Every structure is written in C-alpha cells, then in structure tokens.
Amino acid sequence: MRDKFKVKSQETFEDFKISTSKRIFDIVFSVFAIAILTPVWLLAMIFIKLESRGPVFYVARRVGTGYDIFDFYKLRSMYLGSDEKRAELSELNQYLIDQYKSGKSFSKHDKCTDCERLGKPCSPILHIDGVKICENQYLKRKRDQTNSITFFKIKNDPRLTKTGKIIRNFNIDEIPQFVNVIKGDMSIVGNRPLPLYEAEKLTDDQWALRFLAPAGITGLWQVRQNTTPKLSSESRKSLDNQYVLNSSFWGDIKLILKTIPAIFKSQRS
Known part of the structure; x- marks a missing residue:
C-alpha cells in the first residue's frame, strides 16, 4: 500500500480509479514503448555508468493521484548529491526569474515596518533597478517571492552531467516511467x-484539484509548454486543474500525438 501525503484535515480525496479502457491502453502502450526503446535505454545506461559514479537509475518519492506517494523512476541525469544542492540554487529558479522579468518585483520604497518599530531610519538603503529599498525589506520580499513559487526549474542546470543533458533534451531519462505506468503508479x-x-504548496482548495487526475508521463502542461516556453507557475497550476475538468480518452490521444514532436526538440519542460 502506498504512503499518503499529509494534507489539511478538511481536504479528503476518494481513491481515484481510471477507466478500464484507459488502463488497458496505458499497459499496452507502455509494453510497446519499452520494447521499442530498449536499445536506446541500454545505450544511455552505459554512458551514464561510464561518465560518473553512482547508480544508473534515479529513484525519488513523488506525490501523485489523491496525494499518494510512490517511488518514481528515471535514468540518472545529475551528479550524486544534486538534490541536496537545490536550496543553494533557489536564486536560479526559472519561475522566479520569469516573475521578476514580468515586473512583479520591487516597485517602490515602502516604509520598513521593522525599522519603523525600532524608531531607526532604514539602513543600509539598496538601489535595485532604480528603486530605493531598505535591505531588511528587500530580503523579506525576496524570501516571500521564493516561497510563493511552487515549482522549481533551472535553465542550463549545473548539476547535469554531459550525458544527462543529452538524455534530458530527448526525454530519454523518462523511459523508466513506463514501468511506473505498468505498476499502476502513473x-x-x-x-x-x-x-x-512542491506538493506541500498545493494543499488548498484552489489547487488541490490537480491531484484528482492520474499522475502522467505527459499531459496538457507539457504540450502547452512546448508552444509557450515561459509559462508562469500560476499558468501551470491552472492547466493541471483544466486537465482534471476536461480530460477524456480521446483528449488523451490528442495530447500524446502533440507530445511526440516535442520529444525531438531540445526545449525541455
């Protein structure tokens, strides 16, 4: 039995069950994909092993349907210990950078309530993009901005190995997830x-809806990301909810067909 991600007490999720036709399709598609992609899979495994120390497979805990937690499989594309470096690289989060570029940043020199309470003038004063701001206020806003971003993505991630960059560009690292599909995790x-x-930031009523859909290898967000690379964190969450409300078997087929061309593009979601 899978573990359950703890959410607020008022949020309850009945066990999600996909339709029989979708489940049969998932199994047949996955078996066929593994059979076809096995040579690519084996070649990638050899290069991963030759380039850097560590296991060939990356196994991590992920939150899926109904907040179920399961072991998620990928081919390892990063150096060992990369997960522990995520906090150090938070300033490089592409979602945070895009939010800053969109203008949702520092617009004026508001009074710093902390300095005001102490009866002291703001010091030191920083000049950020032509705006004067108290260092204390600046650090507080930066912290709030970082906490408001749900997802984490780095462009030109320094944690990637050379082989990792290649297998990510062509989504080869995702092949083991067909095993997750056969197992029923995805x-x-x-x-x-x-x-x-990331899941712990999506437990309110507005965004928890996304967990009423099956966890998937591809989906509406990935397809939309291919045509609109700079989707915001809010847009991604909205697309996840939209999939829940409008999903259908034939809709899934269309998404798969739209996903195939994206596999051969270097732009990665």
Missing part, C-alpha cells in the same frame, strides 16, 4: 507527479 497522460516540497 498513467501515460495526466498531471506530472510532484516532489514532496
């Missing part, structure tokens, strides 16, 4: 399963 199409640190 579906071919659905909302991406999330790391625990």
Whole structure:
C-alpha cells in the first residue's frame, strides 16, 4: 500500500480509479514503448555508468493521484548529491526569474515596518533597478517571492552531467516511467507527479484539484509548454486543474500525438 501525503484535515480525496479502457491502453502502450526503446535505454545506461559514479537509475518519492506517494523512476541525469544542492540554487529558479522579468518585483520604497518599530531610519538603503529599498525589506520580499513559487526549474542546470543533458533534451531519462505506468503508479497522460516540497504548496482548495487526475508521463502542461516556453507557475497550476475538468480518452490521444514532436526538440519542460 502506498504512503499518503499529509494534507489539511478538511481536504479528503476518494481513491481515484481510471477507466478500464484507459488502463488497458496505458499497459499496452507502455509494453510497446519499452520494447521499442530498449536499445536506446541500454545505450544511455552505459554512458551514464561510464561518465560518473553512482547508480544508473534515479529513484525519488513523488506525490501523485489523491496525494499518494510512490517511488518514481528515471535514468540518472545529475551528479550524486544534486538534490541536496537545490536550496543553494533557489536564486536560479526559472519561475522566479520569469516573475521578476514580468515586473512583479520591487516597485517602490515602502516604509520598513521593522525599522519603523525600532524608531531607526532604514539602513543600509539598496538601489535595485532604480528603486530605493531598505535591505531588511528587500530580503523579506525576496524570501516571500521564493516561497510563493511552487515549482522549481533551472535553465542550463549545473548539476547535469554531459550525458544527462543529452538524455534530458530527448526525454530519454523518462523511459523508466513506463514501468511506473505498468505498476499502476502513473498513467501515460495526466498531471506530472510532484516532489514532496512542491506538493506541500498545493494543499488548498484552489489547487488541490490537480491531484484528482492520474499522475502522467505527459499531459496538457507539457504540450502547452512546448508552444509557450515561459509559462508562469500560476499558468501551470491552472492547466493541471483544466486537465482534471476536461480530460477524456480521446483528449488523451490528442495530447500524446502533440507530445511526440516535442520529444525531438531540445526545449525541455
């Protein structure tokens, strides 16, 4: 039995069950994909092993349907210990950078309530993009901005190995997830399963809806990301909810067909 991610007491999720037709399709598609992609899979494993120390497979806990937690499989694309470096690289989060570029940043020199309470003038004063701001206020806003971003993505991630960059560009590292599909952890199409640190930010009524869909290898967000690379964190969450409300078997087939061209593009979600 899978573990359950702890959410607020008022939020309850009945066990989600996919339709029989979708489940049969998932199994047949996954078996066929593994059979076809095995040579690519084996070649990637050899290069991973030759380039850097560590296991060939990356196994991590992910939150899927109904907040179920399961072991998520990928080919390892990063150096060992990369997960522990995530906090150090938070300033490089592409979602945070895009939010800053969109203008949702520092616009004026508000009074710093902390300095005001102490009866002291703001010091030191920083000049950020032509705006004067108290260092204390600046650090507080930066912290709030970071905490408000749900997802984590780095462009040109320094933690990637050379082989890792290649297999990520062509989504080869995702091949082991067909095993997750056969096991019943995931579906071919659905909302991406999330790391625990991302899922814990999506437990309110507005965004918890996304967990009523199966966890998927591909989905509406990935397809939309291919045509609109700079989707915001809010847009991604909205697309996940949209999939839950409008999903269908034939809709899934369309998403799969739209996903195939994206596999051969270097732009990675």
